[in-house]
Structure formats: C-alpha cells, structure tokens
Amino acid sequence: MSVVANRIRKDFYLDSVALMRLSQAISAMPGVLSAALMIGTPSNVRIMDDAGLLDAAGRSAGPNDLILAVKAGDMASAEAAFAEADEMLARPAAAKRGGAERRPRTLDAALAGLGAANLALISVPGAFAAAEARKALARGLNAMIFSDNVSYEDERALKLEARERGLLVMGPDCGTALVGGTPLAFANQVPSGDIGIIAAAGTGLQEVACLIARGGGGVSHGIGTGGRDLSEKIGGLTALAALDALDADAATRHIVLVSKPPARSVAETVLARVARSPKSFTVCFLGADDAAMPPNARFAPTLAAAAADALGGRGADAGYDIAARATEAREQLAPARRWVRGVYSGGTLCAEAQLVMRRAGEPFWSNVPVAGALDARPASGHSFVDYGADEYTLGRPHPMIDPTVRDAAMAQALEDSGTAVVLIDIVIGNGAHADPAGAAARVVGGAGSSRPAVVACVVGTDLDPQHRAGQVRKLEQAGILVAPSNARAAELALAISRLR
Amino acid sequence: MIANSLLSAPLKVVNMGLESFARDLAAAGVPVIDMDWQPPARGDAGRAALLARLDRLPRIEAANAAALERFLKADPVLVDVRPAGEVLPGLGDRMILHAGPPIEWAQMCGPLRGAIQGAIVLEGWAADLEAAEKLAASGAIRFEPNHHFGAVGPMTGMITRSMPVMVVENRAFGNRAHCTLNEGLGKVMRFGGNDAEVLTRLRWLASDLAPALGAALKLSGGLPLKGLVARGLAMGDEMHQRNVACSSLFVRTMAPWLARAVADPAKLSGVFEFIGANDQFFLNVAMAMGKSIADPARGLADSTIVTAMCRNGTDFGIRVAATGDRWFVAPVEQPTGLYFPGYTAADANPDIGDSTIVETVGLGGFAMAASPAVAGFVGAGTAADALDYTRAMYDITVGRNPDWTIPGLDFAGVPVCIDVRKVVETGIAPTINTGIAHRKPGIGQVGAGTVRAPLRCFEDALVAVAATMGLA
Numbered sequence: 001m002s003v004v005a006n007r008i009r010k011d012f013y014l015d016s017v018a019l020m021r022l023s024q025a026i027s028a029m030p031g032v033l034s035a036a037l038m039i040g041t042p043s044n045v046r047i048m049d050d051a052g053l054l055d056a057a058g059r060s061a062g063p064n065d066l067i068l069a070v071k072a073g074d075m076a077s078a079e080a081a082f083a084e085a086d087e088m089l090a091r092p093a094a095a096k097r098g099g100a101e102r103r104p105r106t107l108d109a110a111l112a113g114l115g116a117a118n119l120a121l122i123s124v125p126g127a128f129a130a131a132e133a134r135k136a137l138a139r140g141l142n143a144m145i146f147s148d149n150v151s152y153e154d155e156r157a158l159k160l161e162a163r164e165r166g167l168l169v170m171g172p173d174c175g176t177a178l179v180g181g182t183p184l185a186f187a188n189q190v191p192s193g194d195i196g197i198i199a200a201a202g203t204g205l206q207e208v209a210c211l212i213a214r215g216g217g218g219v220s221h222g223i224g225t226g227g228r229d230l231s232e233k234i235g236g237l238t239a240l241a242a243l244d245a246l247d248a249d250a251a252t253r254h255i256v257l258v259s260k261p262p263a264r265s266v267a268e269t270v271l272a273r274v275a276r277s278p279k280s281f282t283v284c285f286l287g288a289d290d291a292a293m294p295p296n297a298r299f300a301p302t303l304a305a306a307a308a309d310a311l312g313g314r315g316a317d318a319g320y321d322i323a324a325r326a327t328e329a330r331e332q333l334a335p336a337r338r339w340v341r342g343v344y345s346g347g348t349l350c351a352e353a354q355l356v357m358r359r360a361g362e363p364f365w366s367n368v369p370v371a372g373a374l375d376a377r378p379a380s381g382h383s384f385v386d387y388g389a390d391e392y393t394l395g396r397p398h399p400m401i402d403p404t405v406r407d408a409a410m411a412q413a414l415e416d417s418g419t420a421v422v423l424i425d426i427v428i429g430n431g432a433h434a435d436p437a438g439a440a441a442r443v444v445g446g447a448g449s450s451r452p453a454v455v456a457c458v459v460g461t462d463l464d465p466q467h468r469a470g471q472v473r474k475l476e477q478a479g480i481l482v483a484p485s486n487a488r489a490a491e492l493a494l495a496i497s498r499l500r
Numbered sequence: 501m502i503a504n505s506l507l508s509a510p511l512k513v514v515n516m517g518l519e520s521f522a523r524d525l526a527a528a529g530v531p532v533i534d535m536d537w538q539p540p541a542r543g544d545a546g547r548a549a550l551l552a553r554l555d556r557l558p559r560i561e562a563a564n565a566a567a568l569e570r571f572l573k574a575d576p577v578l579v580d581v582r583p584a585g586e587v588l589p590g591l592g593d594r595m596i597l598h599a600g601p602p603i604e605w606a607q608m609c610g611p612l613r614g615a616i617q618g619a620i621v622l623e624g625w626a627a628d629l630e631a632a633e634k635l636a637a638s639g640a641i642r643f644e645p646n647h648h649f650g651a652v653g654p655m656t657g658m659i660t661r662s663m664p665v666m667v668v669e670n671r672a673f674g675n676r677a678h679c680t681l682n683e684g685l686g687k688v689m690r691f692g693g694n695d696a697e698v699l700t701r702l703r704w705l706a707s708d709l710a711p712a713l714g715a716a717l718k719l720s721g722g723l724p725l726k727g728l729v730a731r732g733l734a735m736g737d738e739m740h741q742r743n744v745a746c747s748s749l750f751v752r753t754m755a756p757w758l759a760r761a762v763a764d765p766a767k768l769s770g771v772f773e774f775i776g777a778n779d780q781f782f783l784n785v786a787m788a789m790g791k792s793i794a795d796p797a798r799g800l801a802d803s804t805i806v807t808a809m810c811r812n813g814t815d816f817g818i819r820v821a822a823t824g825d826r827w828f829v830a831p832v833e834q835p836t837g838l839y840f841p842g843y844t845a846a847d848a849n850p851d852i853g854d855s856t857i858v859e860t861v862g863l864g865g866f867a868m869a870a871s872p873a874v875a876g877f878v879g880a881g882t883a884a885d886a887l888d889y890t891r892a893m894y895d896i897t898v899g900r901n902p903d904w905t906i907p908g909l910d911f912a913g914v915p916v917c918i919d920v921r922k923v924v925e926t927g928i929a930p931t932i933n934t935g936i937a938h939r940k941p942g943i944g945q946v947g948a949g950t951v952r953a954p955l956r957c958f959e960d961a962l963v964a965v966a967a968t969m970g971l972a
Contacts, residue, residue, distance in 0.1 A: 013538050064543050102888045103536035105895045105926045110514045110533045112894070117533075118505045121525075123517030124537055131540065131552050132516060138556040142506040146517065168506050182511050182528055185521055221507055245504035430524040 002033055004071050005078040006058035007085075012066040013039065014089070019066075020397050022088050029084060031077025032070060037085060038395070040065045047395045107135050116140075121184060122171075123147055129172060130154035137161050137169070144224070145171030146185050152233045155226070159237035168241050171226040174201040178209060178222035186400065188429035189463035193218015194253035195310050196246040198239055200227045203346030203427060204258045204286065204303055206459050210468075211307035211485055212256075213461045214316035220252040221245075230262035236270050243270075247277050254280050256310045258303065260351070261288040261371075271297070282309040286351055287370045289359070301359075303352055304487035317484035325481060326495035329421075329453045335500060337420040337452055340493045341413040342366075342384035345399040345406055346459065349425045349486045350386040356490035357382055360498075367391070380418045382497070385409065400432045403439045410440065414447040414454075421453045421493040425486060428460035428471060437471035441478035453496050454480040457489040542927045547959060551925050553971055554804070554962075560921075560969075563803035567821050568899040568917045570800075571861065574793040575672040577722040578785055581714035583706070585661025587678060588649045592661065594625060597646045599657025599854045600812025601827040605637055609813035611692030611849050614941020615656035616641070618694025622702055623660050629694060647808055647819070650795075651678040652787045652854035655690035655937055656813075663702065664710030668725065668788040670796065677791035681705050681713075682784040684777065685945065690853075692941030712771050715761035716754055723753060725789045729863070730904050732782075733914070738871035739786040740855060740864030741933040741948060746782035751775050783855065790857035799824040804965050805898065806918040809860050809930065809953055813852035813937075818957045820920055822965045830956035835936050837949015849939040851951045856932050862901050862916035865931035865950060866893045870906045870914075874933060883908070889931050889950075890915065896922040896930065920965065923958040 019037045026035035036053055038044040040061030048054050053069035061067045068085050072078040104110040111117055120136035122129050126149025133143040137158065145158075150172035162169040170177055177184040181192040188206055190213040197212075199205035201224020209219050223245070225238040239257070246252045255277070262270065262285065274281050275294035283297050284306035293299050300306035308315025340357070344350035347368055357364045358372045364382035365374040368389055377383065386392075387399045387406040399406040406424075413422045426436045433439070437458065444454050456475050460468040472482045483489035513532040515522035522534035541547035554560060585591055596619055598612060605613070613636070620632035620641065635641060646653050653659055658680070665678040683701060687693040717723060728749050729737075735745035751772065762768040775781050794807045803821035810817055816832040819825065832850045839845070858864040868875055868889035875886030887908060893915040894900070900913030918930055929952040936947040966972040 011542070064539075102891045103534055105536050105538065105892075105928060106922060107514060107516075107535070108922075109895045110535050114512060114514065114531060114533045117512040117514050117531075118509050119511060119513045121513050121515045121517075121521055123515075123521060125539075127545075128539055128548075131548060132537075134552060135555055136514070140505070141514065142504070146521070166504065168504055179506060179511055182525070182530055184513075184525070185518075241504075245507050248504070249507050431520060 002071055002073055003075050003078055004053060004055050004069070005075065005082070006055045007068040007082055008040075008057055008061050009066040009068070010062075011064050013064065014066065022085065024402075025088065026070065026081050026085050029077070029081050031073045032081050033072055035070045035081055037066060037068050039063070040067045044395070107132075107139060111139060118142055119144060119179070121146065123185070126150055126172070130158060133158050133169060134161070137165055137167055140165070140167070142168045143170065144174055144177055144184055145169065145226070146174060147171070148173040152228065155228065156234055156237070159234065159241075163237060163241060168223070168245060169238055170201060170224045174224035174226050176201050176205050176222070177224045178219050180221060181219075183430050186429060186431035187222075188213075188460050190461060191218040191463075192220065192251075194220055194251060196220045196249065196252035196255045197222040197258065198225060198242045198246070198255065199258035200225055200229070200260070200348070202227070202348050203425070203459060204348035206346075206427065206429065207303045207349060207486055208256055208258055208307050210459055210461050211304060211316045212310060214484070215307060215311045215314070217311050220249060227260075230259050230266045230270065232263040232266060236262065236266045239270055240273055243273050243277060247279065252279065254282070254310055256282045256284065256306050258284045258286065258306060261285045267291070282306050286348065287355060302355065302487040303348070304485040315485070317488045320484050320488050322488065322492050322495050325492055326499055329481060329496045330499040333420060333453060333496070334450070336417060338497060339380060339418050340382045340421045340423055340497050341416070341419050342423045343406060343409050343413055344384065344386045344425050345388050345403070346425050346427055347386045347388055349457070349459070350384050352486055353423060353490035354384050356487060356494055360494055362494065400427050400436070403433055403436050407439055407443045410443045411447070414444070414451050419452040420497040421455055423489060423493040424454065424456045426456055426458045426471060426475065428458065428466035428468060429464045432466065435466065437474040441474050441480065444478045444480055455489050455493045455496070456480050456482050457484070457486040458482060459486070538927065540925045542955075547924060547962070550962065550966060550972070551921060554921055554966060559802045560804055563800055563822070564805055564898050564917065564919060567797040567800050567803045567805040570673070570796040571793055571916055572899070572901060572903070573672045574670050574726070574796070576668050576670050576725045576789040576792045578666060578717060578725055578788070579669045579722040580667040580717055581664050581681070581710045582667060583661065583710075584651070584659050584663050584665045584678070587665060587667060588651060588659070591649055591659070594640060595642045595644060595660070596620070597644050597649055597651060597653070597657070597659035598812060599646060599653050599655065599852060600810045601815050601817025601829050602645055603812045603814055604643065607814050609849055609852065610939050610941045611852065611937045612656050612813050614692035614694050615658045615689050618689050618698055619658045619660050621694070622699050623662060645810070646854055647810060650676060650791075652791050652810070652857050653680050653690070654682070654783060654787065654855045655853040655935065656692060657854050658689050662706060664706050666785060666788050668785070668792045669722070670792040673796040675792060675795050677788045677795060679784045679788035679791075681709060682778060682781045684774070685780070687942065687944055691937045691944040693944060694942060708767055709771055709774060712758060712762045712767065713754070716757035719761055720754070720757040723750070725785065726903055728753070729786065729789070733867060733870045733904055734907055736871050736873055738864055738867040738874055738933065740783065740858045741874040741935075742871050743782040743786065744779040746786070747775065747779055750782050750785065786858050786863065787855055790861045790863070793861045794857065797821045802969060804920045804962070806860055806920060809856040809932075810854040811851045811856065813850055816851070816954050816957060818953070818961060820961045820965055822968050823961065826964065828957040828961040828964065830954035833951050833954055835934050835949040835951040837936060837947050839936070839947035840945070843938070843946035847938050847946050849937040851932070851934055852937060853934070855934070856953075859930055859932050860918065862897070862904060862914035865889060865933045866897075866916075867904070867906065867914045868931070868933065869908050872908070892928055893931065895926050896928050920958045920961045923955065924962050927955060929953045929955050929958070
C-alpha cells in the first residue's frame, strides 16, 4: 500500500542540482518511498510520470512551476515530507542576514557591484546558456559555459563573436578549467607552473593537470574548449583562440593539446597553427595511434604519456611495476574470471582505458566507444561503461557528485563470476563528492573474499579538499589496487585478466 | 599578439547557475559575484529572443543615456499656484481630468465615480450628487487623463478648471507640470469623498490657501525642489508613503514668504494650521516635480526608458520615451499591505492614482531604503527588507541619481530611469508604495501597502519600441 501526492508551486524556479539534493533528503525521510522536486518541464513531467510519482495535479503543472511529488506509505508521511520540503525551500530566505546578501539579477547589476570582471561562469540550463554567454561577450567578458545542450549553430556563432572581440569562449559543456592557478567548476588544485593545457575540458584535462602536478610540474593555464570544438562544424575556434592566448602568455613555456581525434581539416588547421608557435607542444589525439607532427610538437598516445612528455619524459607513473602486481593479484582469482569491467565516471578516462585494450588487441564494448569497439555488447567480455554519459545523468546527479549509480554498477560487476577486474576511476577536486573513495571502499568491502580484483586510479592532488593521499589510503585499506594513472590502471587490469 | 584579458589579468568572475562554483572561487580568494539567475522573460522564448536582439544595441544605449541625462539635469522649481483653467490649455467647461490612463464612465471604479460626482457639483454643473451621476453617465462630461494636460493628481486625481494647481517649472528644460493641492486625510475627494465637508474644504483651498501660496511663491522667486527632496531622503522620507520631513521643510522655508504675502493673521494661521496638520502635503509637490523631471524624455526616439506610470483604479498604464504619448495598459493589481483597524483586504479598491510618477523618477518604492519606517508600515517588514526593495530596483534601472542619496546604502543614489528591457528580462516589476482606498466612494483611505506594476505593460511596450526601430 502506498499513496502518491503532488503539490505545485506556481512560477517557482530553483536550480535542478539544488532540487535534486532536496529530493534526496526528502526521499530519505521515514515512511517516504520516493520523492522528487522538479520544475515541470515536459521532459521532467515525463520522467516523474514514468517514476509513478505524478497524480493529476502534477501532470497539469506548467514549465515554470515546481512539482513536489511524494510516494509514501501513508498520507501522514507524505504530508510530513511536504512540510519538510517547504521548510528546506524556505531556509535560504530565513538564513538571510540583512539586506547585504541580496544577489543581483542581471549581469549589468552584477558588474556594477564587481567592477570590471573578466569571466562569466555559466551553468544555467542549456536552453538559456547561449543567450547569457552572448550578453557576457557583449560586455567584454570571457565566457566559460559549463552548460550543455547548446546547439552547434549557437556554439559557432558565440565563438565567432568571441574571436571578433578578442575573447575566449570555453565550452559549451566545459566542465573544468584552470586559469592562473585557480580551478574553475570541477577542477583540481594544481601548482602554478609553465605548462599550458588546451583540452576538451573534462576528465582529460583534469588527469593531465594532476599528473603534471604529481610529476613535480605546474600548470600556467588549462583552457577547456568543449567537446565539439575540433569538429568540422566548429572548426577549432576556441582551440585556435587558446593557442593565441597561450602564445602571448609569458608564463607558458610548453603547451599540451588534448583531444579526441579531430576532423581531418580541423587537425590540419590546428597543427598548422601549432607549427607557427614559438613554443613547444605535446599533442595527444586520444584514439589516434600516431599523427604527423610539426617539428615543435611530439605525439603522445595517452593522457599519461602526454603529461610525461610535457615533464620532459619521466611522468608521475614511471617505474610502476605492472607485471609483479598483476601476478600477485591473479593468485587470488579463480581461473574462470577473465573479463575487465570498467565502471567509470569520467568519459575521457573511459576512452583512454579502451585504447589500452585496443592496442593489446583485446575485443571490448563500451557505451562511449572509441574506434575499434564491438558494436553490440557480448554476453561476456571486456566492457567499459561511462556512468557520466547522458543516459545515466538524465534527472540524476553526475556520478562525480553523487556516486550512487556508479557504486550500484560496481556492486553488480563484483558479483559477476566472469569478472576478473573491476576498473574504476576516482575523481576528486572542487565540485566532486566529498569522499568518493570511501563510497567505493564500502562497496568493495561488502563484496566478500572471493571477489574479483579491483583496480583504481585517483584523479586529483593532495591540495584538493578530499586530499588524494587520504583517498588512496582508503582504497588500499579496502584491498583496492591503486595505479598512479588511469593508463597504468587500465594496463594493470589488462595484465591481470590475461594471466591464467 | 594581443594578450587575452582572461589570462593576463587577475580573475574576476560573475557566476550564474551552480552556487557551489561561486563558493569555491570565493574560498580561493577570487572576487566573484553569484547572480540570482532566473530564466529571462519568465521563460518566454519569444520575448527572450527579442531581448537578445535589443541587448546592448548602440541606438538604445545612446538614447537611454540621453534620457538619463535629462532626468539628472532636471531643475524643478515650485513657482506658482493657479486655477487649473488658467494654466492648463484646453481644460474647458464640462471637462474633468482624472488619474491614470484613459477610461470611460462605464469602466470606472467606485471612488473615481464618487469623486467625479463631487467635482461636478463643485463646478456647479449639477445641483446635487444624484444629478451629477446622471450627467456623468450621459456622456455630457468629457473625461481626460491628467497626463494629457501636463498634470498629475493623487488617487482619483480630480482636476477641473476652478481647482487650484501647483506649477512646477523644470528650469533646465523650460517645461512645466501641475498638481492639485493635497486635501489632507479623512473624507477627501481624492479617495472618492464628495459630501458638503469635502466640497467646502476644496472651496477653501481655492479661495484662501492657493492665493496665499501663489503669492508667497512669487515673492520668494520660487522654491527649488531638488535639494529639498535630497534633505527629505536623509530625514527618512521616500516621497510617496512618507512626506513628513519634506512637508515640514516646505513650511519652514515658505513661512517668511507666507507671512509677507498674507496680511490677515487669521488667514495666515489657517494656512499654517492646514499644512502643519497634513504630513502628506508635500506628496502633491513631489508629484508635479516628478512629471516635470520625466517629461523632457518623452518622445526620445529609441529610448526604452519609462516616462510615466499611473493607474485609474481599473487599469495600470505606462508611457515609454520612444513611443511618446502612447499608453500601454493592463489590469491594475490589488495592493498588499496593512489595514487600518476595522478594514480588511475585502474593502480595498484596486490601485489608483498618478502618484507613481514619483517611482518613475526614483522615489517612493524605489527609495524605500531611505525610509525604514515605511517598510514597516507597508508590511515589507524589516529595515533590511527596505534595503532589498531599493536594491531590486537597481536591477531594472539604468542609473543612479547622485543628487538624491540614501544614507542606509552608504549614500548610493536612488535607482532612476526604468528600462523596460530590464523589467521584461528580470520579471522584476517596479515596486510602488501606495495608499489603499476603500472600494466605496467617500469612505477614504483604509490602509497602505505596496503594489507591483503589471508586467504586461512592459512586455507590450518592449514590442512596441522594437517596432519603432523595425526590430519587433
């Protein structure tokens, strides 16, 4: 027996991440089976309806209304949930001390308060992001667009306008950047140094920056281009602008360029621009095994190799003895355990792991496949799933923020008798979960003694709020093998699976 | 090679969206402002697209800068008090001017009808109120907005030709604006009162007070208003709900001139007694001043600045610079506020009056921060809330008036020049401080509070301005 009850708040807006956090808290209340607070957009209504959370009132909500939906054991529990939700929604207002905390509603008012700003950090819903970025550019601000769901047309128009004005547009879908030593959005605390990075701006940038830091180097700036910048339609506009900016930047000595293999014409343009630069380059087109480089650039096949090259050849993961560790791990495993199950939160890391398999000639499947992956998921075999992909984050927080979804998948992979190695990434830094290693360690701790091997990498530094060394210790205490880079982690997983 | 402003200068960030990004930056010591971001134009994609086309358009920016300059350069001086028929050209027999945008008898609310009946009897066009009502309904009386005659009036805003009006001259531009004398509290025509007591007082205003003030003002050479209002703001007035400081300053300044102008001590004491007992006396002065400040921007091509806001008890109307004399109207809203004992919201008439001209020039609800006392009276709550009311108005205006400052905001200037683009973008409607009239004529004021200007006026005006530029 259960009841479904809905409340509507007309013309109410709150950021979806904030609403999700509230939803989680309300769902955890006694007697509540599930709960959701969402703005009533058509897609949200569909999600909630599919979840069996809507009644007639909820279905009639408009796109500017907040729907509070509760499924509970009885009506009293539902009412208690609504009361708690009301209180939590009211709390920011109640916590207000005096008028000094009123936040400006317009960019003009914000700029009046701040003086000459040089960056707009935009993480509003995608449908509104381009317009906000345009306003920022018109006021002389550079823009970092964290939002996704921005059209190609808007992205190209924004980047052309930025070029006209001598400004940078990072993104859309730019999750991370480092400007003058300051991490932006989901980013790690990395010492300042003389290496500049230009990357799509996801975990690829984070991994390279952290490996440089752990290898004793530092980063001048890490500029995120957004995942589509090097496509034919966008033409690498931000990458080219970033090259100009880093060329002019006295603090930058060497530049690392990280990307999926770009469109051929764009690769030619970008590499021609690299050739004209007075600085030296490491180019990592992740997925290409090699590419013709101009004299001032070297090719690196993995993120780890790129970081090592930028450091002059010896990376943070040098000297890691994979064979010995693999042999030791294999001794604990039943011979029937054969497959690597990659359970990822970072898309670029997931791709890098696949490339390790491809280079070794192993067949594999992935939901975010690199060239050479199997088309259909085999009943058994190596698999690499990115739980940060859209299909897993619709209406749910990204696994880096809340590892619940990823942890559930880990538990499942640990139970599979064909699994030799569960391969995971732990990403820390600003914006990330407070203790992802602790969460993963609990999952592994619950799996029993005859479980598969678990191999992890930890993307981050000891300067991050979660403290990388502490996270590594928690994983190792749970019997998880921690490799010094994602590439090494994938290689170790591969080695364990191949030993008999 | 041009250095990029992001890499070459220390980071200064405006954050919109996820709050945690701003928190992380602030913790890292980076100057950051976290905007209270909301979907623009209340999520309306069409209007958002129009706003994007008009954003930072040089033609509009230049026109609005010119409008702001005219507002700020204004030099309003109270110069005279004269019968309306002598100073409002075209105000003839059987004509009644009223508050708000145009309206016909059939659509008028109770207080407005009550006031009109009283005005008809006052002018002698009908023998009694009953006859006056028939006359008004017959179509034999012409009704026109005050704004069409260079005038404004509080609440019902009655002006007929025999009523005295104050004359404010904007000496920077040479234009004049007019407003009736404030009748005081209780049973008054501005709240729809029309009995013998109301008409007797109005006759006294015309026979005694107006000639006395007119003569005193002429002797004085005129009363400059800008500095007087500045002092009033520092003394806790916002010039809509609260005028006690400015009314006192007015009497103090005019007393010597009144003493010289009025020979009969009984008449002189009557004048002092009347003004001294009326805390809101200065409201009408402030209103004429407001119109004299805003009018020079009227008709300024390409400008999206609001030049008038007013209500007739049925509709709220605004004028915007670029569209000149055109009204954009929407049903007026019900004020929310505190009621005098014995009255409730059920007694309240919808919002009425030309007094919103003071908000149009940055006073009233826009200057709430100067007047914490009003914040309590109107139910806005704490003094901190009063600051927030004013801060919110900075989001929808293009400038600050450095001559009119607010002590509680570290002497920041009041927000001035409402930009319809910003109102539509933010969905923040101008806040108006207002008195609340009883819905039945003759009862008078039953409370006070705040009311929001309806957003539709601004949305329609935005499209109309864009149309004048070929951009709609």
